[in-house]
Amino acid sequence: MDFAFKTITEFNDYFKDEKTCYEFLESRLWNGTPVCPHCGSIKTPYKVKARGKFTDIPSYRCSERACDLPFTVRTGGIFEGSKVELRKWLQAAYEISISKKGISSYELATRIGVSQKTGWFINHRLRAMLTETNPELLSGTIEIDETFVGGKNKNRHVSKKVKRSKISRTLDEKIEIPKTVVLGLLQRDGKVRTFVVPNTQGVTLNPIMRVNVETNSRIITDGWTAYQELKDQYSHVSVKGTVGSYITYGDQHTNNIEGYWSILKRGIVGTFHFVSPQHLQRYCDEFAHRYNTRSQTLDERFGESIKNAQNNRLTYRVLTPNIPDPIRKERYKKVKATLE
Numbered sequence: 482m483d484f485a486f487k488t489i490t491e492f493n494d495y496f497k498d499e500k501t502c503y504e505f506l507e508s509r510l511w512n513g514t515p516v517c518p519h520c521g522s523i524k525t526p527y528k529v530k531a532r533g534k535f536t537d538i539p540s541y542r543c544s545e546r547a548c549d550l551p552f553t554v555r556t557g558g559i560f561e562g563s564k565v566e567l568r569k570w571l572q573a574a575y576e577i578s579i580s581k582k583g584i585s586s587y588e589l590a591t592r593i594g595v596s597q598k599t600g601w602f603i604n605h606r607l608r609a610m611l612t613e614t615n616p617e618l619l620s621g622t623i624e625i626d627e628t629f630v631g632g633k634n635k636n637r638h639v640s641k642k643v644k645r646s647k648i649s650r651t652l653d654e655k656i657e658i659p660k661t662v663v664l665g666l667l668q669r670d671g672k673v674r675t676f677v678v679p680n681t682q683g684v685t686l687n688p689i690m691r692v693n694v695e696t697n698s699r700i701i702t703d704g705w706t707a708y709q710e711l712k713d714q715y716s717h718v719s720v721k722g723t724v725g726s727y728i729t730y731g732d733q734h735t736n737n738i739e740g741y742w743s744i745l746k747r748g749i750v751g752t753f754h755f756v757s758p759q760h761l762q763r764y765c766d767e768f769a770h771r772y773n774t775r776s777q778t779l780d781e782r783f784g785e786s787i788k789n790a791q792n793n794r795l796t797y798r799v800l801t802p803n804i805p806d807p808i809r810k811e812r813y814k815k816v817k818a819t820l821e
């Protein structure tokens with residue numbers, strides 16, 4: 482189905498009820514052939530009457546004798562286990578796809594009419610949906626750089642200030658840096674890919690580059706020693722110069738990735754104010770998705786993101802790994818209650 486919405490109102494008019502939303506999702510994920518999420522069978526399932534509030538939504542039971550389980554298009558994907566209507570999920574996905582800098586949980590919650598906690602949960606699940614599932618190798622000319630994301634030391638409460646917060650790449654100083662390191666690979670006229678990494682050592686950075694960049698590609702980095710090891714596999718250009726003072730020779734520069742960092746940082750600071758290191762990768766993925774689909778129309782971008790809805794499911798447990806189980810259970814109950 483091709484569609485083009487000029488406004489969010491048009492979008493909401495089109496997705497007027499749950500049935501339309503389910504049928505839309507089926508067309509995007511199944512292409513006309515229902516797939517059982519439990520056993521993967523594509524044998525035509527039995528149609529059954531849906532239970533619950535919406536009885537007109539398409540609902541099935543697997544026709545494989547060994548399986549025989551009920552399912553809908555929501556089962557097994559990022560929309561599973563949530564009592565929030567699919568309409569609201571799709572609206573949230575649309576709002577995120579068309580926004581230039583992302584939407585804070587608070588704003589999202591207000592827009593789609595859920596609690597802030599639910600908004601936070603939906604936002605993170607949708608972000609997981611924006612992660613590339615089968616990324617191809619980057620090739621051609623690739624600019625590589627790292628950056629540091631985190632709060633400024635001068636804005637911290639006295640008890641939380643760190644003594645030497647100056648950005649440093651040496652190992653013994655890194656422990657005191659409260660910032661998180663992000664490695665970025667940007668293919669000229671192509672995609673960007675970013676990784677939250679524990680440090681800037683060669684043993685950390687180089688394996689990531691080797692699995693993401695095609696051999697014999699041309700890579701451009703700054704003079705950081707860790708990158709020198711890549712010479713065996715790539716044609717390596719090292720651009721000297723420190724942050725803020727670039728000397729560029731023709732196309733030997735890392736301006737694109739530097740530009741990307743400023744978009745990322747402005748987005749994170751401007752929209753989200755604070756991102757905990759634990760969740761930073763997903764924010765990075767959201768921004769990368771936005772950059773990588775920059776030539777698409779807003780509707781194409783939305784359609785593209787929905788395709789991943791069947792993968793990348795993110796549970797509350799994965800979202801909050803540091804919370805002890807009893808507390809998590811309590812919180813989960815609360816979040817579940819708001820989802821209902």
Ligand SMILES: [Zn+2]
Nearest residue numbers: 517520543548
């Ligand atoms: Zn089955």
